[in-house]
Structure formats: structure tokens, C-alpha cells
Amino acid sequence: MNRAFNFNAGPAALPEAVLQKAAKECFNYNGTGMSVMELSHRSKDYEEIHFEAVSLLRKLLQIPDDYEVLLLQGGASLQFSMVPMNLLKRKKTGYYVLTGSWSEKALKEAKKIGQTSILASGKENNYKSIPDLSGIQVQNDAAYVHITSNETIHGTQWHKFPKHLSAPLVADMSSDILSKPINVQDFGLIYAGAQKNLGPSGLTVVIIKKELLSLSEDELPTMLNYRTHAENNSLYNTPPTLAIYLFKLVLEWVDSIGGIEKISKLNQEKAKILYDVIDNSDGFYIGHADPDSRSHMNVTFRLKSEETTAAFLTQAKENGFIGLNGHRSIGGCRASIYNAVPLEHVIKLADFMKSFKSQY
């Protein structure tokens, strides 16, 4: 059977090679006579998968030794709460940069835990661009500055991270982690739900500077304390073993095709193909994001009228393109082109967009 042209926003496409390997190993993983799902999480076979996944992520993202990698559950959404629970002390303030729905949600949860402040916001601008932070400083009371590196719903992305801020930078990287090189040292904490670029849902990755772990207080619920997971190699309780196994296979795939540099070039190429169609369409396709804030992962656009947008989505579906509807909160169209979406599928979509336009 042919693979679908899958442009889903998350859970999203996985590399075909990963699915094939997982299928092959399903009945008998490494001679155990069991699938990975059936292994004890305390077994040597599982532990190898677990530690290899962490070490591959360390290698691919060049994570320094003074950072801990945690494999957690609860999605990025639980991190909206865990970040302030662990890092936001009394008399301190969590500063938030609002760039869309996900950063709004992160702020909403932090407000329940402690003092917060909005450092900058793109809301008045309909979240079309990433606010410029140059010239903006945080006060001494800052516990951290929170950003969303890629706003999945609006289709905007930070292309340069702030470096001048005198507080740890915390980033929700759910929808662009592993899509391009980053300097982990620029961040105090990075978190990401796995289901966009890292694997299936059920796993959340947290990369935290070790010195921040001392802020977590013993009074916190054990499972919500970063230190619990750091001290137990993310094996305090049963981890999502199948998701971590698939995560490991995805990391091996990234490594095998040339690592982050290669992936990043491919992603730029894929994004350019779609943005070129939009920019060369004489206003037939209207991009949501300002050009300098455009996401390389989620390409958001609409057509001139609601009717043409609807007709486009219907025809796209008939032609086998999956997941092109914009998020229900903003409508329009969105093509999510994460790492695992093949270049050929993006070219097919671009061709379809051009031929749909020529019909009108």
C-alpha cells in the first residue's frame, strides 16, 4: 500500500524506515521472543534502548554534560505546569513572550502557580510575527523567560533566540526540536512533546541545566519534581517504553541520513517550495505569517474567500492530501512539514496548489 501524503500537525508523519524496522522487530525484539511493549522496563534489553535514546539525543543536539535529559509523560501541556512548579519561587516572576495559542496556554498555567508577567506579545498583530526583544530587559526578580520556539497553530518560528536576557531561557520546542541546529547552552530548559518531530505521542523530552534542579522543592508531588526523574534516569516509575523505543529509532534515522545539519537543509528546502508557491501566486494564496517569522515546520495560509479555501481543502482531500485544515481556532489551511515528511510529498503538494490555482 502507498503511504499517505500526511501533513498532520501532530501526531504526525513518522519516517517510513522507522515504521518498517518497528514492524520487523515487533514479534521478537533482539531474540527475546517478545515485543518491546512486553519487556520489563527493568530488563537489560529495555535499558539499552532507554539509555541509547538519551545518548543519541545528546549527540545529535550536542547537549553539554551540565544538562540532564529527562524522558517524561503528560505531554508538553504538563510542562506548562511543571516549569513554574519547579522554577518559579515566591517573590520571583515568570516572564512570558506571547506568540500564539501555545504560549498563551503556558502562561495560563503558570498564573495558577505564581507571579507572572508578559514580556512581549504579538497578539495585537494577530500573531503574524515574533516580537523583537532587542532593547527589552527583564527585572532582577525574573525566575525565567518562557518562549514557544515554533507556534504550531499560527505558523511562526523564532529564527534567532534572545541571548541578552539575564534569566534562564525556557523554550517549548514541541514542534521544531531536532529540525535545525540549536545552542543548548543558550537555554535553561527545553521541553517538547514527541509527536511532531521525535516519535509518537506519550513521551515528553525535557532538557534541563543541572544547576536549575536544585530549585525543585521536596514538597512538590514526587512525579512533578524534575529532581525525581533526574535522580532515577527517568526510570522512577514505568516509562512509556514503546514511545521511547520509537523515539530511539527516529533518532537513529536522523543520524543515518546525515544528522541535524542535513535535516535542517532539507527542512529549509521543503519550506521554500511551499512559500514560493504562496509568494508567486499573485495573492491567490495568502500566507498568515510575516516572511521573517515564517515557520519551517507549519506553513499556514488561506485563500481569498472562505468558499475557495473550502474548495481547496475538499479537492486536496480528494487528491490524497491529509491534514491540511488549519487549526479549528484560526481556520484556513496548514501544511505541517516536520522532519519525517518526505521532500517528494511537499513537491506533490506544491504541484497540486499550482494546478488548483490554474483552474480558478
Ligand SMILES: *Cc1c(COP(=O)(O)O)cnc(C)c1O
Ligand atoms: C503540540 C504542542 C503542544 C501540546 O502538546 P501535548 O503533548 O499535546 O501536550 C504544546 N506546545 C506546542 C508548541 C505544540 O506544538
